[in-house]
Amino acid sequence: MRRGRRFRNTPCRKPRFNRSRGGIPPRTFARWQWKLRLCWWLKKLFPLTDWVVEDIQAKTKQGKKRWNASFSPLEVGKKWFYMEVQKLGNVHLFRGYETKAMRDKYGLKKSHEKLSEKFSAHCVDSWVLANSLAGGHPKPDNEQILLVTPLRFHRRQLHALQPGKGGIRRPYGGTRSLVFKRGSYVKHPKYGVCFVGGASKGKATKGQRISLHSLISGNRLTQNAFPTECEFLTYASFRVRR
DSSP: OHHHTSSSOOOOOOOOOOOOOOOHHHHHHHHHHHHHHHHHHHHHSSSOEEEEEEEEEEEEHHHHHHEEEEEEHHHHHHHHHHHTTTTTTTEEOOOHHHHHHHHHHOOOOOOOOSSSOOHHTTTTTHHHHHHHHHHOOSSOOOOOOOOOEOOOOOOOOSSSOOOOGGGGOOBBBBBBEETTTTTTTETTTEOOOEEEEEOOOGGGGGGEEEEEOTTTTTEEEEEEEOOOEEEEEEEOOOEEEE
16 A cells, blocks of 8 residues: 555655565464464463473575575474563473374374364374373373454554545544444343454444444344443453364
């Protein structure tokens, strides 16, 4: 959007000289930062002192220093992730074949149906890694899983990409819905505990409304809820379900 504005007769910042980006690409950084946020969340709930991670290995090329340093989002992000997790406690790394050997030792099967919400598809490797350090369990005693889904926010942009009537581009995005921050958990007398979505554009005199969404499915329950009817519970950027 900013690049396009440079060619229009409108005030904009001057282009900067090309320079090497350095660091971690934004998309890769966001993906690994989400994993780190889950670690912070778990540490607030439990007195965790050690973290067990299955160390990933990506194929490298001989004599290709630049390729080996930044070709894989996994290789680029994992080093930063390990460094940050070490601030939370001791980090223990295992290879993939070591995890498989421990899984075979306990006679556990790993499902390849990643779209299924099963313990065997997503949590069996985590269990054997944790049990290798903590010990004391010959088999999983609890196969319930907690599904955590990040909410997608449309951050405030300069304006919408396509102009409206009269060639005017309207403002777009934002994370505020009247008095609430979007994603906040609220309690409604009819819909119970849900999270806040968007807001109406009506005048305050006519009663501006907010939309409420289900914590389980994320579907919109209503878009005509009054803010005064909602009891604020907590801020959140994700929804959870069992």
